[in-house]
Amino acid sequence: MDTTARDGFAVPIGQRQTTMQLSRNRKRGALQGRIVHWLFFACAVMSVITTFGIVVSLLSQSLGFFGEIPFWEFLFGTNWSPILKDAEGNRHYGVLPLVSGTLLVASIAAAVAVPAGLAIAIYLSEYAPDKVRRSIKPVLEVLAGIPTVVYGYFALTFVTPLLQSIPVRVFREDLLVFNALSAGLVMGLMIIPMVSSLSEDAMVAVPRSLRAAAYALGGTRLEVSLRIVVPAAFSGIIASFILAFSRAIGETMLVTLAAGATPRLTFNPIESIQAMTAFIVQLALGETPHGSLEYNTIFAVGLLLFALTLGMNVIGHFLVRRFREEY
Amino acid sequence: MAKAEVTALLNPRLAMRKRIGSVAYVIFILAILLGLAGLAALLLRVLWQGAPWLSLHFLTDYPSRFPEQAGMKSAIFGTIWIMALTGLFTVPVGVGAAVYLEEYAPKNWFTRIIEVNISNLAGVPSIVYGLLGLAVFVQLLSMGRTVLAGAMTMSLLVMPIVIIASREAIRAVPSTYREASYGLGATKFQTVKDIVLPHATPGIMTGTILAMSRAIGEAAPMIAISALVFLTFIPTDPLDEFSVMPIQIYNWVSQPRPEFRGIAAAGIIVLLCVLLSMNAVAIYIRNRTQKRSEE
Numbered sequence: 134m135d136t137t138a139r140d141g142f143a144v145p146i147g148q149r150q151t152t153m154q155l156s157r158n159r160k161r162g163a164l165q166g167r168i169v170h171w172l173f174f175a176c177a178v179m180s181v182i183t184t185f186g187i188v189v190s191l192l193s194q195s196l197g198f199f200g201e202i203p204f205w206e207f208l209f210g211t212n213w214s215p216i217l218k219d220a221e222g223n224r225h226y227g228v229l230p231l232v233s234g235t236l237l238v239a240s241i242a243a244a245v246a247v248p249a250g251l252a253i254a255i256y257l258s259e260y261a262p263d264k265v266r267r268s269i270k271p272v273l274e275v276l277a278g279i280p281t282v283v284y285g286y287f288a289l290t291f292v293t294p295l296l297q298s299i300p301v302r303v304f305r306e307d308l309l310v311f312n313a314l315s316a317g318l319v320m321g322l323m324i325i326p327m328v329s330s331l332s333e334d335a336m337v338a339v340p341r342s343l344r345a346a347a348y349a350l351g352g353t354r355l356e357v358s359l360r361i362v363v364p365a366a367f368s369g370i371i372a373s374f375i376l377a378f379s380r381a382i383g384e385t386m387l388v389t390l391a392a393g394a395t396p397r398l399t400f401n402p403i404e405s406i407q408a409m410t411a412f413i414v415q416l417a418l419g420e421t422p423h424g425s426l427e428y429n430t431i432f433a434v435g436l437l438l439f440a441l442t443l444g445m446n447v448i449g450h451f452l453v454r455r456f457r458e459e460y
Numbered sequence: 461m462a463k464a465e466v467t468a469l470l471n472p473r474l475a476m477r478k479r480i481g482s483v484a485y486v487i488f489i490l491a492i493l494l495g496l497a498g499l500a501a502l503l504l505r506v507l508w509q510g511a512p513w514l515s516l517h518f519l520t521d522y523p524s525r526f527p528e529q530a531g532m533k534s535a536i537f538g539t540i541w542i543m544a545l546t547g548l549f550t551v552p553v554g555v556g557a558a559v560y561l562e563e564y565a566p567k568n569w570f571t572r573i574i575e576v577n578i579s580n581l582a583g584v585p586s587i588v589y590g591l592l593g594l595a596v597f598v599q600l601l602s603m604g605r606t607v608l609a610g611a612m613t614m615s616l617l618v619m620p621i622v623i624i625a626s627r628e629a630i631r632a633v634p635s636t637y638r639e640a641s642y643g644l645g646a647t648k649f650q651t652v653k654d655i656v657l658p659h660a661t662p663g664i665m666t667g668t669i670l671a672m673s674r675a676i677g678e679a680a681p682m683i684a685i686s687a688l689v690f691l692t693f694i695p696t697d698p699l700d701e702f703s704v705m706p707i708q709i710y711n712w713v714s715q716p717r718p719e720f721r722g723i724a725a726a727g728i729i730v731l732l733c734v735l736l737s738m739n740a741v742a743i744y745i746r747n748r749t750q751k752r753s754e755e
Contacts, residue, residue: 162647169649173564176556180578180623183616187588190595252491260488273495278735280677282706283506283728286713290721291505322498329495351471355481376583383585385680386706390713410587410680417590417684423599435591439584446583450576 191439194432201426202226207433213396213407215430216416226430228437230396234313234406238388239381241317241402242324247374249321250328254370257329258336259358270330277326285390288319293391307403311393314402319391320381327377331453335369336362372452379445383438385410409438506732510725518726522692523708527719532727535708537694538607539676542704545611546618546675551668553615554622555657558664561623562630563652582620589617590684598685608698610685617681618671625667629660662749669742673735679706705731 199207210227218224253273257266292315296304308314339362347357363370393405394415407415413431421428513527521531557578565571593613603609633656641651657664682704695702705727712724 162649166647166649169652170564173556173560176553177560177565177574179553180557180581180619181574183592183619184577184581186596187584187592190592190600191588194591194595249491249494252488253495256488256492260485269492272499273492276495276499278673278739279502280679280706280731280735282677282679282710282713283502283732286709286721286724286728287502287505289713290509291501322495322502325495325498353477353481355484356477379583383583383587385585385587386710389680390710410585413587413591414680414683417594418687432591432595435588439588442583442585442588443580446580449583450579 187439191432191436194429195436197424198426198429198433202433208437211398213412215427216419216421228409228434230398231407231409231412231434232437233398233400234392234396235382235388235408235410237313237400237402237406238317238320238392238408239378241314242320242381243374243378245318245321246324246328246377250325250373250377251332251370253325253329254332254336254373255358255363258333259354259362273326273329276323279323280386281323281384282386282390284319284323285316285387288315288387288391292319303403309393309403309405311391311395311405312403313392313406316388316392317402320384320387323384323387324377324380327380328373331373331376332366332370335366335373335453338369339365368452368455372449375445375449375452379442379449382445383410383442385414389414409434413438503732506725506728509722510727510729513722513726514729518723519730523711527717527723530712530720530723532705532708532730534692534694535703535705535727536730538702539704541607541695541698541702542611542614542682543672543676545607545698546614547668547672549612549615550619550622550671551664554619554668554671555626555664557619557623558626558630559652559657562627563648563656578620578623582624585680586617586678587680587684589613590681592616593681593685604699605686605701606699607695607702610682610702610704611698613681613685614675614678617678618675621671621674622664622668625670626660626664629663629667630656632663633659662745666742666746669738669745673738673742676734676738677706677731679704679710682707683710705734 207226207228209229210225211229212225212227213230214225216224257270261269289311293308293310293312296315297308299305343361343365344357347361352360388408389411392408392411394407394411395405396407396412397404399406412434416427416431517529518531519536520533521529522533523535524530557574561571561574565574590613593609593616597603597609597612598605601609603612637655637659638651641655646654686702686704686707693700709724709727709731712720712727715721715724
């Protein structure tokens with residue numbers, strides 16, 4: 134008999150081959166599926182490798198640096214001049230002036246972006262009609278999409294001269310061409326959309342019933358916004374501040390162009406300073422030979438920068454997630 | 461008694477509270493105006509200072525010591541090279557990672573690590589990626605300060621953006637589509653390849669374009685890799701040295717001669733035009749697919 138009986142039915146030869154082929158196909162499909170699965174997995178693991186690469190390369194390159202300069206001297210030293218020697222012919226590797234420069238600019242930025250961003254978020258979430266909100270939001274997002282080198286140009290060639298034209302002695306005579314103030318103000322403008330959109334997300338997520346209850350008790354719109362919505366969205370709002378601040382700390386071109394290249398332990402905003410990121414750029418552009426102590430300083434500074442921003446981002450993301458789970 | 465008087469009697473502080481409310485409203489509006497005014501000032505400043513320097517030869521000439529002859533040809537070609545290679549490296553890996561996380565990944569601690577890791581990578585300062593590229597690609601793998609090293613650094617930088625956007629696009633594909641595909645006997649890979657990815661493509665493309673527009677404006681990591689800011693040739697293969705538009709702009713802004721400020725502004729106009737058209741394409745794709753899915 135040429136046909137195989139299965140379940141009492143005769144299966145023609147042609148179809149039997151199809152069934153065999155089908156099972157072979159299925160086997161090949163399973164193998165293919167496994168290969169593809171591993172390929173996709175490898176893509177996802179790339180991101181872990183990237184983090185690993187960042188940590189290992191920063192650590193290994195700054196190891197040479199920390200072999201010669203004690204870690205505590207680096208972290209708490211108040212004099213930074215790794216390239217130029219002072220009068221006695223010594224170089225100094227205390228990173229605090231760079232840290233203070235970075236924090237100064239970022240604090241000025243926060244002083245602009247936190248109140249402005251929060252006010253915009255409250256307006257967009259609690260006051261604005263849908264139509265207004267939908268037209269204002271994308272325009273503000275444009276601020277976040279402009280390259281930072283453009284902000285640097287703007288701070289240096291527009292904001293600084295503008296400040297210098299203010300008829301007060303501090304601005305008119307004492308404000309330097311490169312100063313922390315104009316860099317900070319422009320950076321504040323740059324991170325406004327970050328604060329406003331993250332805070333707004335947190336506020337929109339506050340349940341309607343809370344607002345309704347507050348209105349029923351006779352609250353005005355402002356009272357409902359400030360006493361009900363803002364406290365309920367508090368961790369999300371704080372997260373937006375932290376993430377924006379971390380962005381400001383890591384910002385590079387703006388501070389390189391507008392804030393100067395003179396590392397100085399000061400909190401005076403009209404002075405020229407140097408931020409951590411600006412130092413890295415300065416040295417990367419210079420002709421320092423690979424592997425020298427001066428060259429390795431940029432990895433030590435980069436490591437500190439990475440640790441600072443990573444810490445803030447982890448806290449920020451933790452707050453965002455915790456907040457989401459609350460309702 | 462008028463209604464207002466009754467209210468005032470019932471609650472003497474209400475008028476005051478309402479007045480505070482309207483003052484606050486004015487403050488909110490002012491905050492928005494501050495943001496918009498900052499943006500307007502920036503754009504007008506760039507246009508006003510840069511427009512006189514814009515010309516055709518600005519696009520087709522090499523950089524020069526003389527402001528009248530300066531152009532950004534090498535920077536434009538460098539940017540095109542970097543963008544093309546970055547896209548080539550980023551899209552397959554980024555989409556692959558997104559597919560894994562959405563379609564394949566088991567819910568375990570390792571998946572959780574990958575997810576947290578990606579969101580943290582998105583917040584790492586761009587200059588740190590520059591240092592990574594400098595240590596790994598330029599030195600360790602001895603690629604030198606080349607287009608290839610630059611593009612690989614850039615693709616690590618924008619990878620998280622592509623992954624996050626692609627995940628959202630894949631998640632938006634209705635699960636009924638997948639079930640229908642399985643019901644017809646398709647394997648998991650066939651379902652991903654023929655059903656999920658085609659439907660997620662517009663979202664993935666939008667995310668990719670936005671990632672590229674982030675990459676095109678990044679100067680800091682490219683300075684760490686390229687270091688060169690004055691090039692009078694265009695790269696012809698991936699192992700050539702390069703400059704990109706934002707580096708060129710940075711170079712012009714930091715020149716002491718005031719004419720170069722105008723040149724820098726002209727360069728910024730070109731850069732912003734490229735960004736604007738990329739965003740327009742992204743918005744167009746998004747709107748077109750929204751319309752189609754509403755039908």
